[in-house]
Amino acid sequence: MIYVDADACPVKAEVEAVATRHGTRVAMVSNGGIRPSPNPLIESVFVDQGADEADKWIAERAGPGDVVITSDIPLAARAVEAGARVLKPNGEALTEANVGNALATRDLMADLRAADPFRQGGGRPFGKADRARFREALERELRRTKG
Template identity: 35%
Template sequence: MTLFIDGDAFPNLLKPIVLRSIERLALPTKVIANKKINIGRSSHIEYIIVDQGADEADHRIVDLCQKDDLVITADIPLADRIISKEGHAIDHRGELYSIENIKQYLAMRNLMESIRESGEMTGGPKAFGPKDAHAFANQFNAFLAKNC
């Protein structure tokens, strides 16, 4: 299994959590973004910088991801693409996307986008904090314990 990290807006609070697991499990990891993102120093991490563009990092992740790989991303359409390749995806708040729930998340995301585009003001997600990092750590570590 390879771990992929969608570097777009990757929360700083998660970096030490993820780095500890990468080191503990010698987990091959690719951090992909259109700018330099530093998770930490590890011989198990490869940093890949892609061209500027809205979905360049997403396209590269999908191209490289294989069955049973894990992607950390808050991008629901990317998670959907990963699930369709029989990969796994988890968001920054610890939500593990699956074949059973990804279409529901995608539909909700598309609905909210449509509402925003119509001019309706909607609040964004709440600020990321320690409780979110804790929820992520629990789900991430449970996934790794089961799959590594």
């Protein structure tokens, strides 16, 4: 099963295409506002409004053999701890080896933003290369979970 933290996920179409090719079920989890797919492998799960409701739903279900797609580092940490494979939308895998560093970096950046209210987000825009990297990474993870 693939669990997608779908509210702000930029690679929903890529997930659907790769999952369909592999015959893998997908749960697109959100607070609403995303259009359900007619694809029988894609389940739209709408959780209550509120902070982290989609994350909680996914974390309660993900485990060994599952793949979680999220940019949310605390959710990624919980999923890794439960034995799931985790990918960020840019294709970066979060594992036991690197999720602790990702959490620490997230916390540091939150502290820096709080200390400097004029500090803007930043980072480069999400592009075609990111989508391609993600597709390749998801293909790899699905082959591993079936292998």
